[in-house]
Amino acid sequence: xxxxxxxxxxxxxxxxxxxxxxxxxxxxxxxxxxxxxxxxxxxxxxxxxxxxxxxxxxxxxxxxxxxxxxxxxxxxxxxxxxxxxxxxxxxxxxxxxxxxxxxxxxxxxxxxxxxxxxxxxxxxxxxxxxxxxxxxxxxxxxxxxxxxxxxxxxxxxxxxxxxxxxxxxxxxxxxxxxxxxxxxxxxxxxxxxxxxxxxxxxxxxxxxxxxxxxxxxxxxxxxxxxxxxxxxxxxxxxxxxxxxxxxxxxxxxxxxxxxxxxxxxxxxxxxxxxxxxxxxxxxxxxxxxxxxxxxxxxxxxxxxx
Numbered sequence: 001x002x003x004x005x006x007x008x009x010x011x012x013x014x015x016x017x018x019x020x021x022x023x024x025x026x027x028x029x030x031x032x033x034x035x036x037x038x039x040x041x042x043x044x045x046x047x048x049x050x051x052x053x054x055x056x057x058x059x060x061x062x063x064x065x066x067x068x069x070x071x072x073x074x075x076x077x078x079x080x081x082x083x084x085x086x087x088x089x090x091x092x093x094x095x096x097x098x099x100x101x102x103x104x105x106x107x108x109x110x111x112x113x114x115x116x117x118x119x120x121x122x123x124x125x126x127x128x129x130x131x132x133x134x135x136x137x138x139x140x141x142x143x144x145x146x147x148x149x150x151x152x153x154x155x156x157x158x159x160x161x162x163x164x165x166x167x168x169x170x171x172x173x174x175x176x177x178x179x180x181x182x183x184x185x186x187x188x189x190x191x192x193x194x195x196x197x198x199x200x201x202x203x204x205x206x207x208x209x210x211x212x213x214x215x216x217x218x219x220x221x222x223x224x225x226x227x228x229x230x231x232x233x234x235x236x237x238x239x240x241x242x243x244x245x246x247x248x249x250x251x252x253x254x255x256x257x258x259x260x261x262x263x264x265x266x267x268x269x270x271x272x273x274x275x276x277x278x279x280x281x282x283x284x285x286x287x288x289x290x291x292x293x294x295x296x297x298x299x300x301x302x303x304x305x
Contacts, residue, residue, distance in 0.1 A: 094159075108196055235279070
């Protein structure tokens with residue numbers, strides 16, 4: 001039995017009741033709309049004030065926000081499709097999956113870049129303006145997308161080379177393993193995730209301990225940067241949970257056979273939704289400058305109504 005048939009069998013056997021399915025979909029849609037609404041307010045605030053789009057730090061923040069909006073929208077759409085349409089054409093599923101993978105792999109890269117920027121600001125304050133410029137930040141964002149595409153697009157090329165053309169006209173339950181099921185893709189995915197894990201955590205630990213030593217000098221900015229990197233690390237840990245989710249499916253099935261679908265739903269919320277809900281809190285509401293202009297925007301909007 002191939003991977004696709006196994007996944008479909010599991011989904012059919014552990015399919016939710018109508019009431020539970022409605023509750024889960026309402027929760028996911030409401031969370032998705034709420035996160036995107038706050039993120040949209042951050043983007044509007046960023047776009048309307050020069051202080052933000054001329055600052056590399058805020059450019060990286062807003063790129064993460066836009067990336068999260070795309071990711072949340074795609075995952076919510078795929079979640080709702082899994083309960084309503086159930087099966088879609090492989091070609092359509094491939095597009096959704098590729099875009100979701102691009103944004104998923106962008107997130108840890110963006111967090112690592114933000115961590116390095118924070119490290120430079122604290123440890124090399126006199127050179128920060130020379131090293132971190134707007135033009136270099138834009139190039140860095142382009143490199144992030146190029147890296148994600150180089151990591152993900154081989155999945156599509158391998159599938160095109162190994163699967164018959166009829167496969168792309170067939171209908172499947174939209175999961176990555178159902179569309180990109182070649183064993184080479186699985187091996188490549190595991191290696192890629194390990195490389196991402198090692199690089200990202202090396203960056204987080206290296207910058208954190210260097211800023212920790214700087215914080216001993218009683219610098220307020222250094223202490224704030226240290227706390228920010230701790231939050232980066234926590235958000236990165238949640239993002240990395242999405243890499244471990246496929247490996248958790250079989251153990252969850254063995255440990256919670258009667259509540260398997262609920263366990264998968266909890267994994268989805270923790271790995272996909274929760275990290276994206278942290279972005280506006282950490283980088284929007286926590287940042288004094290962003291908070292000031294965002295509050296002004298919301299007050300103006302309320303007074304106009």
